[in-house]
Amino acid sequence: xxxxxxxxxxxxxxxxxxxxxxxxxxxxxxxxxxxxxxxxxxxxxxxxxxxxxxxxxxxxxxxxxxxxxxxxxxxxxxxxxxxxxxxxxxxxxxxxxxxxxxxxxxxxxxxxxxxxxxxxxxxxxxxxxxxxxxxxxxxxxxxxxxxxxxxxxxxxxx
Numbered sequence: 001x002x003x004x005x006x007x008x009x010x011x012x013x014x015x016x017x018x019x020x021x022x023x024x025x026x027x028x029x030x031x032x033x034x035x036x037x038x039x040x041x042x043x044x045x046x047x048x049x050x051x052x053x054x055x056x057x058x059x060x061x062x063x064x065x066x067x068x069x070x071x072x073x074x075x076x077x078x079x080x081x082x083x084x085x086x087x088x089x090x091x092x093x094x095x096x097x098x099x100x101x102x103x104x105x106x107x108x109x110x111x112x113x114x115x116x117x118x119x120x121x122x123x124x125x126x127x128x129x130x131x132x133x134x135x136x137x138x139x140x141x142x143x144x145x146x147x148x149x150x151x152x153x154x155x156x157x158x
Contacts, residue, residue, distance in 0.1 A: 055129055056128050056132045058128070059128065061128075062076075062128040062131065062132055066103075066132060069132070069135045069136060070135065072105075072106050073105075074104060074106060075103065075104045075106070076101060076102065076104075076131065077101070077103075078099060078100070079099070079100040079101075079102075080097070080100075080124075081099075081100070085097075088100070091120060092120055096122065099120070100118065100119075100120055100127075101118070101121065101127040102118045103117055103118075104116045105135070115138065
């Protein structure tokens with residue numbers, strides 16, 4: 001045994017009684033309970049934070065997320081415009097070439113289009129992220145409308 005270990009063993013010896021006084025127990029138990037509660041709160045916060053949607057950066061993530069958001073199917077077309085290529089008249093002004101993404105969401109009826117949109121972005125990754133965010137916003141609005149209709153609070157101003 002090393003000298004340090006022997007010194008620690010001698011220093012930790014309490015002689016005679018190895019029981020803690022009762023007042024120490026009344027202090028230690030609430031401290032343990034407070035630390036356990038803090039651990040539960042921290043783990044709940046971390047779990048909630050990890051559920052935030054991840055940014056879509058490639059076509060495979062977009063495929064999975066859009067598959068969940070569009071249960072009856074969807075289609076997308078990406079168009080890249082090179083320098084000097086003819087561009088559509090409605091293309092927004094920009095310094096560099098933009099990526100055009102047209103996406104369509106299908107309805108329950110086969111072949112029936114529910115939503116068709118076109119967007120512009122500086123790159124393919126940004127276009128995919130914008131498409132997923134756009135559809136996510138639609139889903140959230142649909143859930144709000146459904147909750148309002150279920151409550152009978154749906155009043156449209158004409």
